[in-house]
Amino acid sequence: xxxxxxxxxxxxxxxxxxxxxxxxxxxxxxxxxxxxxxxxxxxxxxxxxxxxxxxxxxxxxxxxxxxxxxxxxxxxxxxxxxxxxxxxxxxxxxxxxxxxxxxxxxxxxxxxxxxxxxxxxxxxxxxxxxxxxxxxxxxxxxxxxxxxxxxxxxxxxxxxxxxxxxxxxxxxxxxxxxxxxxxxxxxxxxxxxxxxxxxxxxxxxxxxxxxxxxxxxxxxxxxxxxxxxxxxxxxxxxxxxxxxxxxx
Numbered sequence: 001x002x003x004x005x006x007x008x009x010x011x012x013x014x015x016x017x018x019x020x021x022x023x024x025x026x027x028x029x030x031x032x033x034x035x036x037x038x039x040x041x042x043x044x045x046x047x048x049x050x051x052x053x054x055x056x057x058x059x060x061x062x063x064x065x066x067x068x069x070x071x072x073x074x075x076x077x078x079x080x081x082x083x084x085x086x087x088x089x090x091x092x093x094x095x096x097x098x099x100x101x102x103x104x105x106x107x108x109x110x111x112x113x114x115x116x117x118x119x120x121x122x123x124x125x126x127x128x129x130x131x132x133x134x135x136x137x138x139x140x141x142x143x144x145x146x147x148x149x150x151x152x153x154x155x156x157x158x159x160x161x162x163x164x165x166x167x168x169x170x171x172x173x174x175x176x177x178x179x180x181x182x183x184x185x186x187x188x189x190x191x192x193x194x195x196x197x198x199x200x201x202x203x204x205x206x207x208x209x210x211x212x213x214x215x216x217x218x219x220x221x222x223x224x225x226x227x228x229x230x231x232x233x234x235x236x237x238x239x240x241x242x243x244x245x246x247x248x
Contacts, residue, residue: 034075035219036108036219037124037136037218038218040061041070044197048066048067048074052066052073053069062144062145063138064087064121065087067124067137067138071109071136072170074220081099082094082170087113087114087121088115088120090111090168091168100169101168103167104167107125108125109124109173110125110170112125113164113166114163115163116163119140120162123148131153135149183216184215184228184241184245185211185213185247186208186214186239188210189210190210191207191208193205194207199222199238202238205237208239213247215230216230217230227240
């Protein structure tokens with residue numbers, strides 16, 4: 001009987017380990033490659049404008065809540081289950097609904113929540129490197145978009161006098177694809193189309209020749225491609241990142 005018990009325990013343990021491994025694989029496949037945002041979204045970006053609950057209610061960008069809600073929408077590709085009230089209410093609202101995990105450790109795509117006398121503030125983690133965090137922000141009746149930084153060990157990251165409540169984690173993301181002003185090289189033999197918007201159906205502005213080096217100031221995902229916002233020969237637009245490579 002003891003041998004059978006050990007065998008049963010072994011089989012059960014193996015099944016659990018297999019389940020964990022399989023779950024881990026599925027979770028990894030569901031991870032999205034993180035594309036940081038370092039510039040203000042265009043008016044054509046429906047995540048922040050036409051399909052944004054704050055914008056349609058008359059409280060669009062410049063507004064930290066409209067921006068953070070739109071950024072979560074952009075990253076997760078589904079309407080976020082975040083608070084639609086003041087920024088200072090977001091963290092406790094999320095805790096009460098259990099919509100998303102939360103904590104005090106910065107992660108890519110996490111929403112940093114602060115409370116203050118003016119209704120609070122929310123910002124989005126765009127980059128974590130060299131002991132520093134880069135946040136993207138918007139401010140009600142202020143700047144439509146701006147970046148801030150803070151040390152990872154800062155208990156009140158970058159906001160003196162405000163109460164840091166914690167981070168909301170609307171999704172899991174596998175890695176950073178690009179850094180601010182990343183340099184890329186065109187790899188397409190026939191050159192690469194520069195389009196007005198990040199879409200294969202958008203107006204073609206010009207073609208960037210093969211081996212040309214470009215600076216990427218923004219990257220978004222659309223039509224099954226990652227798109228880089230860049231400027232070539234004085235013309236600003238979007239080209240498909242899939243046909244670019246690192247500059248050695």
